[in-house]
Amino acid sequence: MNFGDEMQIIGFTLWVAVLSTLLILPPGLALAWILARKNWRGKSLVETFITLPLVLPPVATGLILLKLFGRKGPIGSMVHDGWGMDIAFTWRAVVIAASVMSFPLLVRSARPAFEEVNPRLEQIASTLGAGRIRVFFTITVLLAKRGILAGTLLAFARAVGEFGATILVAGNIPRKTSTLSLAIYQCFQLGHDSTVWRLLLISLLIALGAVWCSEWLLSKPLSSR
């Protein structure tokens, strides 16, 4: 594996992690808010379903995704027939696997953060003339930002390190679906020790960077002037 290949893998992994985190943010925050604020019959079922990717073996999640998004699967065949596009064993599958695996982490961090926001503040904001969307973004999200941020960074880190589900639904195709984790595994199997160490160091730097960012942002005071 040459320098160009390594750079491509690092760039692709970061791109997948950023894209999957951005993709899960709107539904993840909406779901976390609904779970924090609303009660309905079957709520615990939804909670269980969201937690599944965390407790299932990643390979099992990958297999479910392959059955759904493969060319013969219900979603994969629909997309193939409708747009002539494949999902499994393409970059799209890598993004989907990363999104599915990191989604529960975002929801589970954002939900308690929303629960901690005093609903009375939201009510009073509405009496000041603010509509629901303005209240959500200027009061709820800003007051819950620490939990949201922590969840976002966790989701990003999870997406960077995703392995089990990705290898099943996307494979490890060089310059197409190969990510840092998959490349480390492959190089280790082939005995390319120097490459393994380099990729390991880069993984470590990305993880440290994400954690440092999260600590720095969380240490900033809540009150703004």
Next chain:
Amino acid sequence: MILELQNIRLSLEPFDLLLNTSVEGDVIAIYGPSGSGKTSLLDLIAGLRRPASATIRMNGMLWTDVGNAKQRVEMPPSRRCLGYVPQDLCLFPHLSVFKNLSYGYKRHGDDLITLEHVTETLEISTLLGRGISDLSGGEKQRVALARALLTHPRLLLLDEPLASLDPSLKSKSLELLKRVQTEFQLPMLYVTHEAGEILDLCDQVLIFERGQCVRQGTPALTLS
């Protein structure tokens, strides 16, 4: 102002809030012991609670009509043009004093209610750059009142605004409220369990017990 509160039924624990009345005055007090349903009534008027039934009109404008088979009207709180100062003030802790005041501030052309005038009247001009956690109890209370005034409310809802203040600050704040009423000519609904405040400030009073209005009239006659 004329406030019509018809067919009000709201489930509270351990009783229901039941009300069928109409009241006219500039500053109307809602007086009663703690837990008698006063705050729930303010929330209902503000549109923050869903009643089993209620028809609420402010100066003839329909705000809520629920429990009527023909129609269901629930004007959202954001459109009622209210200024609400809740008991716990609910200042936004992540925003500065200036940003709290600006949150609902509506600028009108040649109006009396401007940020400068209100902050001067309430003596908070020097606090604008501060964070909420840096304010004293009295300062927080004045900021909450200013924030409510700056929305150009049709009605000001004050929920025991002086309850958490010490006696000296309380009398000063009562003077301030009187000045606000005279200066800005705003109708107020004033919740309290202190009879003295009512005699000083209000021209009508509703006396509450266990979710029901048991007496209504001028403070001098009703409270005696």
